[in-house]
Amino acid sequence: MRGYSIWALARNALTGHAGWPRAWRSPRPRERYEAVIVGAGGHGLATAYYLARRHGMRNVLVVDKGWIGGGNTGRNTVTIRANYLREESIRFHAEGLRMWREMSGELGFNVMFSERGQIDLIQTWAKLRDVKRRQVLMRLAGVPFEIVSPEAAKARVPILDLDGAKRFPVLAATWHPSAGVARHDAVAWGYARAADALGVDIVQGCEVTAVRREGGRVTGVETAMGFVVAPKVALAVSAHASVLAQTAGVRLPIETVPLQAFVSEPLKPMLDCVVNCPGQVYLSQSDKGELVIGGGADGVPSYVQRGDFATIERVVTSLAELFPVLGRVRMLRQWAGAIDLCYDTSPIVSKAPVDGLYLDVGWGSGGFKAIPAGGAAFAALIANDMPGPEVAPFALDRFATGRPLYETAGASNRD
Numbered sequence: 001m002r003g004y005s006i007w008a009l010a011r012n013a014l015t016g017h018a019g020w021p022r023a024w025r026s027p028r029p030r031e032r033y034e035a036v037i038v039g040a041g042g043h044g045l046a047t048a049y050y051l052a053r054r055h056g057m058r059n060v061l062v063v064d065k066g067w068i069g070g071g072n073t074g075r076n077t078v079t080i081r082a083n084y085l086r087e088e089s090i091r092f093h094a095e096g097l098r099m100w101r102e103m104s105g106e107l108g109f110n111v112m113f114s115e116r117g118q119i120d121l122i123q124t125w126a127k128l129r130d131v132k133r134r135q136v137l138m139r140l141a142g143v144p145f146e147i148v149s150p151e152a153a154k155a156r157v158p159i160l161d162l163d164g165a166k167r168f169p170v171l172a173a174t175w176h177p178s179a180g181v182a183r184h185d186a187v188a189w190g191y192a193r194a195a196d197a198l199g200v201d202i203v204q205g206c207e208v209t210a211v212r213r214e215g216g217r218v219t220g221v222e223t224a225m226g227f228v229v230a231p232k233v234a235l236a237v238s239a240h241a242s243v244l245a246q247t248a249g250v251r252l253p254i255e256t257v258p259l260q261a262f263v264s265e266p267l268k269p270m271l272d273c274v275v276n277c278p279g280q281v282y283l284s285q286s287d288k289g290e291l292v293i294g295g296g297a298d299g300v301p302s303y304v305q306r307g308d309f310a311t312i313e314r315v316v317t318s319l320a321e322l323f324p325v326l327g328r329v330r331m332l333r334q335w336a337g338a339i340d341l342c343y344d345t346s347p348i349v350s351k352a353p354v355d356g357l358y359l360d361v362g363w364g365s366g367g368f369k370a371i372p373a374g375g376a377a378f379a380a381l382i383a384n385d386m387p388g389p390e391v392a393p394f395a396l397d398r399f400a401t402g403r404p405l406y407e408t409a410g411a412s413n414r415d
């Protein structure tokens with residue numbers, strides 16, 4: 001850090017940060033915008049940034065009932081990967097990986113992207129067959145992904161225990177070297193700051209209560225601060241997508257389910273990649289030394305952000321079984337987010353059947369990694385009123401036309 005920065009830090013600390021410039025403005029919403037984006041999570045903010053940067057649309061409002069990144073973006077376990085089953089998903093997320101590498105430079109904000117690789121432990125024959133198919137499709141898309149032996153997995157993850165009787169022995173593993181993690185808050189803040197600098201208004205603490213339409217066209221949104229006129233309204237509200245879309249008469253095939261996360265006390269460095277046991281437990285170690293742990297979604301649909309005990313038991317049992325060395329580690333925090341799941345576990349990035357209404361929802365347990373590629377693609381869809389080829393397969397009408405995009409590495413534990 002340069003000398004003047006230290007003095008500036010000290011001066012700000014001693015003067016109650018009175019002269020500290022705000023990272024983004026806090027405006028009142030104007031009467032009218034070119035586009036309103038509902039939801040200041042990673043997707044809404046990235047969309048606003050790319051609308052302004054790439055499409056010259058700066059008369060844009062991002063409005064959130066809570067605070068920037070306070071939804072699933074600030075509650076997730078930050079795994080970034082492209083090891084999907086469907087060619088459409090792999091290509092989309094491979095582009096995402098490319099964008100993650102450039103994000104800190106593009107936003108001028110360190111999002112702490114760490115490309116550390118991911119090991120998946122394969123514990124059932126069905127999953128082994130699935131990853132063999134995924135390996136072929138990943139190769140066709142040119143994304144490195146290989147099946148390795150349990151011993152090779154142990155060499156990368158020394159805390160893994162392969163001995164002893166287990167409910168689910170490790171049959172094989174996969175290695176996905178370009179997977180990684182990033183700092184979730186920094187991603188939201190980086191996009192917010194960059195969008196604000198381009199003229200986008202970000203309004204926090206303002207709920208959108210309804211999307212208004214006249215005939216087949218959107219006219220604006222009803223908010224806690226009054227009606228805002230806009231010919232284009234974009235929903236990036238994750239768990240609340242179906243509720244809000246319903247106000248415009250649009251029914252979405254989305255179910256809302258709690259997904260939990262756990263953080264341990266800080267530990268010495270012991271894990272330098274992401275480890276995932278599909279449907280059971282996954283973990284990585286943060287820069288502070290805490291283990292960041294997740295598992296599958298809860299079984300019962302709900303909007304609560306707590307989570308059930310059955311899931312906690314399942315996650316902790318798998319953790320202790322595969323990594324007995326962690327048996328006495330204390331957990332510091334546990335929470336849940338409410339995730340938005342489509343039944344084919346692929347997202348919806350699409351025009352809605354109401355002119356001027358756009359959807360970027362259904363990301364479930366996998367939308368953090370999709371923030372840059374999803375935001376860029378959604379911005380192009382809003383600006384051009386037409387999806388680009390990378391998101392055309394994720395259209396809403398796939399459910400009506402019989403073209404669901406079933407994933408086995410998608411947005412929940414249903415694989």
Ligand SMILES: Cc1cc2nc3c(=O)[nH]c(=O)nc-3n(C[C@H](O)[C@H](O)[C@H](O)COP(=O)(O)OP(=O)(O)OC[C@H]3O[C@@H](n4cnc5c(N)ncnc54)[C@H](O)[C@@H]3O)c2cc1C
Pocket residue numbers: 038039040041042043044063064065066067068069070071072073074075076077078079080206207208209236237238239240244259260261294335336337338339360363364365366367368369370
């Ligand atoms: C525990 C957990 C672990 C996860 N782990 C991963 C992972 O490892 N990797 C990964 O890729 N993904 C992961 N995810 C999924 C990922 O977090 C989400 O898919 C992603 O953050 C969705 O971003 P978003 O911007 O669409 O939604 P959000 O970040 O949820 O933002 C939506 C915003 O909309 C606002 N909103 C809702 N209704 C209204 C309204 N009526 N008016 C105004 N504002 C409204 C909310 O306040 C919220 O801020 C995980 C999720 C959870 C919960």
